[in-house]
Amino acid sequence: MGADALLKLHHLHLELPNGTALLEDVSLTVRRGDALGVVGESGSGKSLTAMSVMGLLPGLKASGSIRFEGRELLGLKDRQWRRLRGAGMAMIFQDPMTAFLPVRSIGAQIDEQIRLHEPVSRREARARTVALLGRMGV
Known part of the structure; x- marks a missing residue:
């Protein structure tokens, strides 16, 4: 390679x-x-x-x-995959209806993913989520 x-x-x-x-x-x-x-x-x-x-x-x-x-x-192993996903690679699924849960806010779902993949506090995850949504004009 x-x-x-x-x-x-x-x-x-x-x-x-x-x-x-x-x-x-x-x-x-x-x-x-x-x-x-x-x-x-x-x-x-x-x-x-x-x-x-x-x-x-x-x-x-x-x-x-x-x-x-x-x-x-x-x-x-699962733990190794979790470290790699989000930090090194990501996937955008074809169907937006299955990508997010309609019963939870988009911010909470993004916060969760940030905290799963990076060692940050809830406050830092929230700040990053707000910044990301702001960049998208949301």
Whole structure:
């Protein structure tokens, strides 16, 4: 992997516990500063691939390699994933209706994510949330 590779998937396979293949032999490289568009039919594995990179598919068997900034991600423990998500990588989900809970304020949900991923006080998380929402004009 070149020094400029940010993300590299190499022969990624994903399967259900019963052995049913969900992804087969996915390989790609994203270099720093590049953007990658993944296109395909509904059900072709685009979201599964992205969620695999984020470690959001517990219970599925993954093999091959997922490297982010040179670090192998397959096999990370939950605590290691939590440190990486938000601080080093993030995912914007397609459906905004499932991204946030309508019964909680957006500020409370953003605060929660900041505090999950960074060692900050409630006051600091709130200040950062207000600043982020301000930058978005909310």
